[in-house]
Amino acid sequence: MPREANSKSNDIENKSMESSTMYKLISENARDLILIASEDLIIEYVNKKSLYKLGGYSVDEVLGKRALNFIHIDDAKNALIKFYKAFNTEGRGTIEARIKHKDGHFVHVEINGSLFHNEKGVSKALLITRDITDRKNAEKDILEENKKLLELSQIKNELIATTSHELKTPLNSIYAASQFLLSNLKDQIGEDALKFVEMIHRGGQKLKLLIENLLDTSKIESENISLHLQRENILELTTNCINDIKYWADKRNINIVVDHPKQMHVLVDRIKIEQVITNLLSNAIKFTLPKGEIHVRIYEEDHWVNISVKDDGIGLTKKEIKNLFKKFGKIDHFGNGFDVESDGTGLGLFISKEIVVLHSGEILVESKGRNKGSNFTIRLPIL
Template identity: 50%
Template sequence: MMKSEIKKLKELDQIRSDLIRRISHELKTPLFSILSGSQFLLDYSSGKIDEEIRKYLKIIHRGGNRLKNLVDNLIITYSIESNKLRLELKRENITQIIKDCIENIIFQAKKRDLFVNIELLKELYFDVDKSKISFVISEILLNAVRNTPPGGSIFIKTFEHYDYMDIIIKDTGVGLTKKEIPILFKKFGKIERSGMGLAVDIEGPGLGLFISQEIVKLHNGKIFVKSKGRNKGSTFFIRLCGLKTTELLKN
């Protein structure tokens, strides 16, 4: 009886995964039309249509981008669960990858009046899948931006040890309780903070950190977080192995 029930559960889980994959792929074509169409109208409508209409076009475009990110994350999650996520490893300068990721989020940080402190090793080479490691670093940075109230700070550092290196992203944000930390890296492990009076961005379905953890595992590394509790900030560690001698560059 137990074996039969386990088999049924596995079949249901497979049906669920296949359904998510199919729906995600079906959404990509209309999403492309929405994003490309709204971007075209924004690019060529300046001064030609009412600003109120342009405001709604921007809302449509932002909403389309959020939905695209969700669809992309669902597809990656399916690849992880079906053991189809593969790495394309190449020798890369991790420092440059981090700088590129910071550049992509710096506007959002400034918009929230956040101070960003950067202390990176000048050269830090490692065999990684550049696009996937960029996803991980960007996700942690965005998490810091979203969960740090205006006027707070974010610190980004790299440390090289004998046989591994750490990318450390620390914030002065809302922090994590002991109950919240185990949830953080689970699939759909979103921590509900609406109605708590915290000046944070609560968007997202809770897939980014789950995907990040799986990507780092594929690189034979690990990702973990430390926090002393509510309103005491969080420190994320992305740990990778196998580096060469580097130089310190303080920005």
């Protein structure tokens, strides 16, 4: 019996030594720096190869020293607080810090620390340290590139705003002059000259819209757009918009039907919300066949006022819906009556969405596909 007991004891001891040798072999050949420290972070073990590769130190130069002595002074306090907090709660934690190389420069590292108890029940800290210099350099490069892109974007927005304002003054004169001729002297203008005046007026109208869209986009991107909120009658706003675009609807023989069960008032910027409603109505007219119908419905639902514009026109594919509210998110259109005033900047819906979002609202769109119509709904909170 004593021989059997001694044999079992020797087997256990041998297996323990084998395990210890194996763990040491794994540790010494690991790419990461592995440290074992006391609970107050005095270094008791470190793998030799990784220590020299990462920090340039020999084992004797770090054993018995505090791990925090090798961490950048600006990172040491934060590291200590985080590790002690982690050790006292979950038993593990991760930090990023800079450790001092023997030659004086600092290396960016990620330290994964965990608390364990040795065979005597004494608390120890296992600190696995990985060099993340390449990652930090890449992050720095990305931040610098983003800064440059932001500066370029600001320059672009300033250029667009300045150029648009410079163009606006002469354009307003041309547009106003053509409007005056068409409104007051139409009967005195010859037929050929009248065609040119109408052409100038339509061109001025398109340029005016383009400049306004560019200015709005510039303001949105530079977060320089503000709202002038007042309680407004939403039916009155919608009716004004319908009257503004009625000429184009009549030209295509499109009937606009309005459904409004009751008067509703909402806190909005009147000019901007009229801009959104007009844009949705204009799009519905563009992409609805002649003799078609557009339904405008105003209704209240779950503390929201909804203005829906539904048409029976060209409809939208899933891909088009996905890109619809992006800048320059124009959709394809194909003859068959869809070619009247269908050219645009592709900025209208982008601007409309941003305006509605500024009102803490949203724009929803539904369509069952090509040639099955579409339904756009503006949702505004009742405040």
